[in-house]
Amino acid sequence: MNYILNIETATKRCSVSIAKEGKTIVCNEIAEEGYSHAERLHVFIEESIKEAGISYKDLVAIAVSQGPGSYTGLRIGVSAAKGLCYALGIPLIAVDTLKALAAQVRVESGIIVPMLDARRMEVYSAVFSAGLESKRAIQAEIITEDSFQEFDETLYFVGDCAGKCKTVLTKANFVFLEDVVYPSANEMSAFSYEKLVNNDFVDVAYFEPYYLKDFMIMTSKK
Structure with a gap:
């Protein structure tokens, strides 16, 4: 097995x-x-x-x-x-x-947008079809009223960003599934x-997580 x-x-x-x-x-x-x-x-x-x-x-x-x-x-x-x-x-x-997060959504049509909080109004996001085919690569982006305007289909947003994003992303085709958080x-x-x-493995010695942004250590101004 x-x-x-x-x-x-x-x-x-x-x-x-x-x-x-x-x-x-x-x-x-x-x-x-x-x-x-x-x-x-x-x-x-x-x-x-x-x-x-x-x-x-x-x-x-x-x-x-x-x-x-x-x-x-x-x-x-x-x-x-x-x-x-x-x-x-x-x-x-x-x-x-983000693909694993998107996989918690079961819809017949539309677009799934998994988002994870990256502080302030920035998120880590990706875009997938209902069948989990990639429609846009992973990226760090600042959410504005113009975000995702290029999509006419129903967009299902999931992740821990609903609280800060749903007041900005207000188009009629934007749906927040707030039960899917992590x-x-x-x-x-x-x-x-x-x-x-498919024997799709990564090198145990050299593999590093996909941080997307450089890790920053905050220092005191004092």
Whole structure:
């Protein structure tokens, strides 16, 4: 059996799933304001392995959310994934964070726009068809009243930006699905299995998360 451990830590949600042949069989996750990833991640991994009734040697790959997202969160997830890959001698798979977020939406037509907060009015966003085909590459953008004006179809916005964006993005064809807030390891399962089948792996030694923007350390003015 092809068991894959999926790790999602790009946002405030710390999420782990075990998938068999691309189907999630166990998922443990929590979203907290304090970013408890460092404390929760390895606990969730251990619990998920146990609940799935397997051992680490049954895993054929580790999949990790590649970003964009929280710098610290991504580092924690990637470090854990790399450590397990080295220890178990299995490949590493990188999954698009925004595509996994968009996969929580089930619509027959229209456009899905996953967005993650990047401070102030800036977001990390991408654009997908209802069938999750890429319509626009991932980018960091500042949301204005003119954003997404080129689309006439119904746009379904998901992510943790609804609060700050829905007062600006007010066109009749803009719909905010506010129940879909953070990406989850649950939706990673199908994508990681597809990459396993296609031998689409990343280099364990050199892989880095997709931060999209340079990490900035804020220093005191004093």
